[in-house]
Amino acid sequence: MGTLPEPFAGWFAGRGWAPRPHQLALLQAARRGESALLVAPTGGGKTLAGFLPSLTDLHAAPRDGLHTLYVSPLKALAVDIARNLTAPVEEMGLPIAIETRTGDTPANRRARQRAAPPNLLLTTPESLALLLTLPDAPTLFGGLGAVVVDEIHALAGTKRGDQLALGLARLGTLAPKARRVGLSATVAHPDALRAFLSPTARPDDVRLVIGAGGAEPMLDMLLPEGRLPWGGHMGLASMPEVYRRIREAKVTIVFVNTRAQAELCFQALWRLNDDNLPIGLHHGSLTVEQRRKVEAAMAAGRLRAVVATASLDLGIDWGAVDQVVQVGAPKGVSRLLQRIGRANHRLDEPSRAVLVPANRFEVIECTAARQAVAAQELDGDPPRPGGLDVLCQHILACAVAGPFLPDDLYAEVTRAQPYAALTRRDFDDALRFVEDGGYALSSYDRFRRLFRDADGRIHVRSNAVARQLRMNLGTIVETPLLKVRLRGGPVLGEVEEWFISTLTPGDCFIFAGQLLRFEGLDAMSAIVSRGGEGEPRVPAYAGSRMPLTTWLAARVRAILHDPKAWKALPAPVQEWLRLQRHASQMPPKDGLLVETFPRGGKWFLVAYCFEGRLAHQTLGMLVTKRMERLGMGPLGYLATDYVLAAWCAFEPTGVERLFEEDILGEELEEWMAESSMLRRSFRNIATIAGLIEKNHPGQEKSGRQMTMNADLIYDVLRRHEPDHILLRATRQEAASGLTDVARISLLLARARAGGIVHRALPRVSPLAVPALIEEGREWVAGGAEDALLAEAAAMVEEVTGGAELFTEVLAEVTEAIPARGDRDRVRRPRRGDGKDGRARDGRYNRFIRSAPKGLTTPR
Incomplete structure (x- = not known):
């Protein structure tokens, strides 16, 4: 094991610390020139371990120029790490320059960094890709000694990860001696991440270092006082309890799963904030200035709480945070552990976290998550093959950086783990597309971006092409x-x-x-x-809902199937499940339960799949298409994370045929051919690949213009070149990501092996009630509200025969009627809302006036 030289040993000793074994292990690996993947719990000093070899190198042999490149998935994390790293460097008097470079870095600072690079540069995958397009990239990175990839699990397997892997392959060419370090607290597939880091895409090239575990987290579950909601996913009923927890703690991060939920929870907490506690709001749609002010205020200890989305999931080190509240089910164990780790950011102290389920199914999911955390189980899918659209963008970026030979670039690209199995045909087709658009588009001059010289080298056609590439570089394609x-x-x-x-x-x-x-x-x-009058709405964002992971879904099914496991559930949920067992039966652990029943002149079908909203949405499209073929007269469907509910005009018979594995054949092909989803996917892929350019000098295309252009090109390619590389990429993405076909296939296989149980019921079952309430949120409007209210109350009375549950669901549906999915309507607090209504309204107005100052807190 390595030892620390001075002044590092003295700096540790002066704080009463000793270097941890995994920190010394990384120091030893660096001295041997080895790359390494460090898996260590939050609070274990991973970041310092990643930088320690670089700091000791620069202390022993000071030099100018870039020594270490740090890559973070979040801008906020890069800024936070730079701040935390600067302190010990200054305290030890080390002449080491540390700077960040992200999309928020001013132009004058970016220019200075090119002329006089810092020793340590902290950046993101997008900014790294941009730096690699510069003509002086070989000079900038030629002396690179190390690359540190933080939160590597959050990048591998994504398009941003594909972009980073290709960037690492390019750095392997420019700086072949640079070692690589990956850092993470939650790794489900260590060999895959080692291969991701490896310069040859082989895991054996990268040493695996496992840090010792820390204190077990303290993970509680918080339920609302009074009734426990049957449906909904915002968790607003629990805000009084959440506010009390905030008031009792020092500093709290309230994590939510969507930006709309962040806005709603923040407003609900503000209405309860009689103590004038400083509470902030942080999500990706706020301006950089607002996010930075919140981050700075948290770091300085000026906030008691912040409501945040995944924008604060990773790595932010705020030592004062002593409590994390997760509102809504976590959807994944690894994601939950990342969020828990934000509290008590110290290895020897337990992190305190509270789960706040929004409904009864989420209570079961939260229970499953707590059990998985206790069992130290991690979830997550292994990285998938790299996207062809990202490859196209990278090919153009390499040409912008300088001429290349196709054989050399193919060899380099296949050293990136996501592209290790890339065929030469796919590479050549991608190169041909970047060169002139491909067969169907080659006659259009606008798609001619590359040319070949007499020696076969590839060159960029003009400076305008290079400028456009830099303006549109990146893999994050958001809705306009x-x-x-x-x-x-x-x-x-x-x-x-x-x-x-x-x-x-x-x-x-x-x-x-x-x-x-x-x-x-x-x-x-x-x-x-x-200001404003009337009931305000809350913006929702496409793709913001997190999917339920396969591993957590399996635990949920196991709890439902085993009555002995119900003892861990709250009494209202236990009673709910007992009613289900009496009225129908419990979903099997491995098979599939499908219930059908009449209601309101329609026939309903509810399948308890537990494979996540995305898989259920696609399955719903396929099932209703088959219903149509079988003459059942489908009228619509709804997908939640737990169930698929469909309704039709005629009684469903032969239900087993709706879930046969061949549904992924003809129905899937037919639906994908007709679906607008492929067009949306093509637009995103075409944008990443550079076929459609969002940003132009002095202007920006609207979403409508981009969609129109993409639709026209999509139709041309389907008609004249159906095997075009971008159409292949679109089909690949639809199968692996947009439709979650793999999970549907597993579900259908599990149903075939375990058996499909069809229960034809005279009335709705207790487990189906949340789906029907959710269904009402989607299609009820205008004069149908009273009918839904009476129908929902009556159906629960039929199921339970009890006045208490009848009254409970009656109240719930009354609240649900104005809502429309994520765009839940909320009302502004009015004068007279309880005895403190006038004071609360005054504080609300003061909040409105003070919010633009930065911190969305009272002055």
């Missing part, structure tokens, strides 16, 4: 966004274009923790003012 700008004031953030299109002047909505009135559109901005 519009800035939200206060009239005569600053930009507050961005919301999706479709949401603004549903507003008329005078409508109000909640955003950035504020009540805003929509005034109109101005170019690419939505102009708003503070």
Whole structure:
């Protein structure tokens, strides 16, 4: 095991610390020139372990230029690490320059970094890709000694990870002696991540270092006082209890799963904030300035709580945080452990976390998650093959950096783990597309971006092509966004274009923790003012819902199947499950339970699949298509993380035929050919690959323009070149990501092996009630509300025969009626809301006025 030289040993000793074994192990590996993957619990000093060899190298042999490149999945994490690393460097008096480079870095600083690179540069995959396109990239990275990839599990297996892997392969060419270090607290597939780091895509090239475990986390579950909701996923009923927990703790991070949920929970907490506690809001649609102010305030100890999405999931080290609250089911064990680790960021002290399920199914999921954490089980899928669209972008980026030979670039690309199995045909087709658009598009001059010289070298055709590439570089393709700008004031953030299109002047909505009135559109901005009347809406964001992981879903099925496991559940949930067993039966652990029953002149089918919302959405499309073929008259369907519910005009018979494995054959092909989903997927792939350019000098295309262009090209390619590389990429992505076909296949195979149990019931079962309540949220409107209220109350009375549950669900459906999916309507607190209504309304108005100052907290 390695030892620490001075002044590092003295710095540790001066704080009463001793270096941890995994920190010394990384130091030893670096001295041998070995790459390493460090898996250590949160609070174990992973980041310092990753940088320690670089700091000791630079102390022993000071030099100018870039020595270590640090890559983070989050801008906020890079900034936080730079801040935390600067302190010990200054305390030891080390002449080491540390800087960040992200999309938020000012142009003058970026120019200075090229002219005089810092010793340690902290960046993101996107900024690294941009740096590699520069003509002076060989000079900038030629002396690189190390690359540190933080939170590597969050990147591998994603398109951002594909981009990073290709960047690492390029760095392997520019700086072949640079060692690589990966850092993570939650690794389900260590060999796959070792291969991701490896310069040859072989795991044996990378040493695996396992850090000793820390104190077991203290993980509680918090239920609302009074009734436990049957449906919904916002968790607002528990906000009084969450507020009490915030008040009792020092500093709390309240994690939620969507940005809409963040806005709603923040507003609910504010309405309860009689103590004027400073509470912040943090999510990816807020402006950089607002996020930075919240981060700085948390680091300085000026906030008691912050409501956040995944924007604060990874690595942020705020030592004062002593409690994490997870509102809504976590959807994955690894994700939950990452969030738990934000509390008590010390290895020898337990992290305190509270799970706040939003409904009864989520209670079971939270129970399963607690059991998985106790068993130290991690979940997550192994990295998938790299995307062909990312490869196309990388080929163009390499040409922008300088001429290359196709054979050399193919050899380099296949040294990246996601592309280790890339065929030469796919590479050549990708190169041909980047060169001239491919057979169907080659006659259009706008798609001619590369040319070959007499020696076969590939060159970029013009400076304009290079400029366009740099302006559109990256793999994050979001739904078109519009800035939200206060009239005569600053930009507050961005919301999706479709949401603004549903507003008329005078409508109000909640955003950035504020009540805003929509005034109109101005170019690419939505102009708003503070305040407003009526019930405000909350923007939802496409793709923001997290999928339930396979491993956690299996634990949920196991709990439902085993009555002995129900003892771990709250009494209302136990009673709910006992009612289900009496009225129907429990879903099997390995098979599939399908219930059918009449209700309101329609026939309902509920399948208890437990494979996540995405898989259920695709399965619902396929099942209703087969229902149509079988003459059942499908009318619609709804997918939750737990069940698939469909309704039709005629009684479903031969239910087993709806879940045969051949449904992934003809029905899937037919549906994918007709579905608009493939068009949306093609648009994203075409944007990443460079066929469609979102950003242009001095202008930006609207979402409608981009969609129109993508649809036209999609139709041309399908007609004239159906095997085009981008169509292949679209089908690949649809099968692996957009439709979750793999999980559907596993579900159907499990159903075949374990058996499909069909229960034809005279009325709805207790487990089906949440799905029908959710179904009402989607299609009920106008005069149908009273009918839904009476129907839902009556159906629960039929199931339970008890007045208590009848009254409970009656109240729940009354609350559910105004809601529309994620866009739950909330009302502004009015004067007279309880005995403190007037004071609460006054504080709310003060909050509205003070929010633009930065911290969405009272002055």
